Amino acid sequence: MNKTDETPEPKRPREKAAPAPRAERRLIGIPVSAGVAIGPVFGAAEPQTVVSRAKIAATDIQAETARLDAAITQSRKQLLKLRARLGILPEDSQAEIAPLLDAYLQMIGSSRLVRGVRRRVADTLVSAETAVVDETDALAEAILTLPGDDDRAGRKRRAEEVREIGRRLIRNLTRAPFRSFNALPAGALLVCESLRPADAALLDPSRLAGVATDEGGADGHTAIMLRALGVPAVLGVAGLSQAAKPGEVIIIDGVTGVVTLNPEPATLVAARRAVTAYARELQKLASLRRLPSVTSDGEVVELQANLEIPAELPLIAQSGASGIGLLRSEFLFMNRETLPDENAQAETYRSIVEAMSGDPVTIRVLDWGGEKEIEALQSEGVVPEAADLNPALGMRGIRLLLRETDLFETQLAAILRAAVAGPVRILLPMVTTVAEVRTAREIYERVIRRLRRRGERLPEKAPPLGIMIETPGAALSADALALEADFFAIGTNDLTMYTLAVDRGESEVSNLYDPMHPAVLRLVQFATEAALRMRMPVSVCGEMASNPKLMKLLVGMGLRSFSMNASAVPRVKQAIRALDIDDCARFARRVMEQSDPLRIREMVMGTPPAG
Numbered sequence: 001m002n003k004t005d006e007t008p009e010p011k012r013p014r015e016k017a018a019p020a021p022r023a024e025r026r027l028i029g030i031p032v033s034a035g036v037a038i039g040p041v042f043g044a045a046e047p048q049t050v051v052s053r054a055k056i057a058a059t060d061i062q063a064e065t066a067r068l069d070a071a072i073t074q075s076r077k078q079l080l081k082l083r084a085r086l087g088i089l090p091e092d093s094q095a096e097i098a099p100l101l102d103a104y105l106q107m108i109g110s111s112r113l114v115r116g117v118r119r120r121v122a123d124t125l126v127s128a129e130t131a132v133v134d135e136t137d138a139l140a141e142a143i144l145t146l147p148g149d150d151d152r153a154g155r156k157r158r159a160e161e162v163r164e165i166g167r168r169l170i171r172n173l174t175r176a177p178f179r180s181f182n183a184l185p186a187g188a189l190l191v192c193e194s195l196r197p198a199d200a201a202l203l204d205p206s207r208l209a210g211v212a213t214d215e216g217g218a219d220g221h222t223a224i225m226l227r228a229l230g231v232p233a234v235l236g237v238a239g240l241s242q243a244a245k246p247g248e249v250i251i252i253d254g255v256t257g258v259v260t261l262n263p264e265p266a267t268l269v270a271a272r273r274a275v276t277a278y279a280r281e282l283q284k285l286a287s288l289r290r291l292p293s294v295t296s297d298g299e300v301v302e303l304q305a306n307l308e309i310p311a312e313l314p315l316i317a318q319s320g321a322s323g324i325g326l327l328r329s330e331f332l333f334m335n336r337e338t339l340p341d342e343n344a345q346a347e348t349y350r351s352i353v354e355a356m357s358g359d360p361v362t363i364r365v366l367d368w369g370g371e372k373e374i375e376a377l378q379s380e381g382v383v384p385e386a387a388d389l390n391p392a393l394g395m396r397g398i399r400l401l402l403r404e405t406d407l408f409e410t411q412l413a414a415i416l417r418a419a420v421a422g423p424v425r426i427l428l429p430m431v432t433t434v435a436e437v438r439t440a441r442e443i444y445e446r447v448i449r450r451l452r453r454r455g456e457r458l459p460e461k462a463p464p465l466g467i468m469i470e471t472p473g474a475a476l477s478a479d480a481l482a483l484e485a486d487f488f489a490i491g492t493n494d495l496t497m498y499t500l501a502v503d504r505g506e507s508e509v510s511n512l513y514d515p516m517h518p519a520v521l522r523l524v525q526f527a528t529e530a531a532l533r534m535r536m537p538v539s540v541c542g543e544m545a546s547n548p549k550l551m552k553l554l555v556g557m558g559l560r561s562f563s564m565n566a567s568a569v570p571r572v573k574q575a576i577r578a579l580d581i582d583d584c585a586r587f588a589r590r591v592m593e594q595s596d597p598l599r600i601r602e603m604v605m606g607t608p609p610a611g
């Protein structure tokens with residue numbers, strides 16, 4: 001029986017008996033985390049996701065089919081995106097990768113595979129995941145035992161393609177982490193199509209030498225996480241996961257954004273030199289740790305660190321940062337089946353506050369939404385399974401917390417309890433209106449009263465309640481918001497994204513993502529001036545704060561506090577110590593007179609724009 005008669009056979013290059021040695025190939029992506037890494041590629045192919053078999057009731061067929069359809073649409077979108085980006089690769093690379101992606105796209109279309117999965121859900125009353133596993137197994141088996149075809153290698157390859165599509169569908173159905181990193185050998189370079197922020201949080205930087213992916217943007221949360229872990233990384237490298245073969249040695253250059261496949265001996269020698277030079281530079285920078293962060297004319301500039309996961313605490317201690325300016329609490333909610341309760345959260349916050357030994361800690365309440373997926377919020381029914389049509393503009397940050405007040409109150413209570421261990425501030429994400437801050441403060445005060453009634457030990461003075469300025473709406477209402485908030489933290493990542501309408505994690509439009517665009521700078525300036533007029537603390541905690549070259553401009557605007565990934569602190573301190581305040585103010589005035597982003601880049605970075 002020929003079970004595969006309807007599965008189209010894609011066009012593919014003819015197979016050669018003995019492959020010729022492959023030439024060195026350089027692919028370019030977005031450098032997101034500095035350092036150079038040399039090592040073997042860790043499995044570019046997806047491992048099988050473990051799926052527990054499940055039956056469904058007849059009344060659930062429609063809902064289950066809808067889940068399946070959503071996963072098919074998502075898979076199709078992912079593949080089309082990969083296909084569209086191949087254009088920037090050299091022709092020989094395109095010729096190698098395109099047929100494979102076409103084969104996947106055909107299989108995810110109206111194919112025998114998709115129809116078979118749908119039929120299994122309806123006829124045998126099993127979950128979509130179970131149906132995918134059963135159908136791909138049956139189809140792969142049928143291909144392998146196809147009569148009258150002695151192209152065994154070809155059959156094996158087609159069976160593997162069917163399984164690969166099955167794995168993609170299951171990943172999109174279960175939203176399972178992209179891969180398990182348990183088997184990652186020490187010194188390996190992780191190469192994959194995309195890496196979610198939650199997956200990046202699971203990486204062990206002591207084993208992992210570098211990361212490179214096909215997808216991703218400069219200031220997405222995956223990039224932020226990789227910088228935080230100090231792992232050299234390049235994202236947005238079109239075609240990489242198909243071109244890089246598991247086990248082969250490649251070079252990832254997190255400074256230039258070049259990923260070299262099949263490096264020639266001379267390229268390897270140069271890369272090894274770069275690794276040594278980078279390590280030496282880090283050692284030199286470490287000597288700045290004990291020096292104060294002051295300008296050459298004696299003005300103190302506060303440099304704090306951002307923290308995503310507690311594992312970063314030792315890096316923060318080594319960096320010389322004078323506190324945590326942004327604790328992104330969402331990472332404490334990720335990669336777990338249930339939400340952490342008040343005690344568990346209080347314990348985590350307290351241990352971080354204690355570890356900072358009296359240095360201030362700014363804890364941002366949960367900023368769910370956008371690309372930050374949290375399974376436990378979905379499984380506990382707090383947020384819907386299917387994402388909003390436009391998640392970055394939907395139920396995100398403070399909006400969710402004001403709707404799910406239990407979630408908000410639990411977190412506030414936990415933070416308040418931890419605040420007896422040291423100076424703490426509380427930060428609200430994604431604020432756009434004055435009303436949000438007022439309502440949040442009412443809830444905050446209610447929680448304080450409740451904890452007092454419960455006899456909890458609390459700090460004498462309630463921790464300040466501040467807001468992120470990360471939407472154009474907040475920046476332009478900064479004067480009104482300054483009357484409600486106790487401090488501002490300017491989040492330039494989202495501010496850039498929302499101002500320029502460019503997704504910060506999207507490689508295809510990454511050339512338009514420009515924090516130095518005059519529109520973004522004017523909003524930063526407007527918010528800063530509103531805070532300074534009120535004598536209210538204001539800091540920058542977006543990725544702009546970790547760029548030493550931007551210090552002259554930002555200090556010139558009047559900013560005196562920055563929070564950044566820990567590894568950036570020494571370099572930023574070095575830049576601060578070379579500044580003169582009057583000079584900065586003059587420079588900022590000149591830059592802010594400009595309206596051409598390229599001219600601004602030239603002035604700030606000190607180099608003429610490319611192209």
Ligand code: PEP
Pocket residue numbers: 224326328367470490491492493494495541542543
């Ligand atoms: C920002 O948007 O700049 C910010 C600091 O918040 P996050 O990166 O966590 O969205």
Ligand code: MG
Pocket residue numbers: 470491493494
């Ligand atoms: Mg943000």
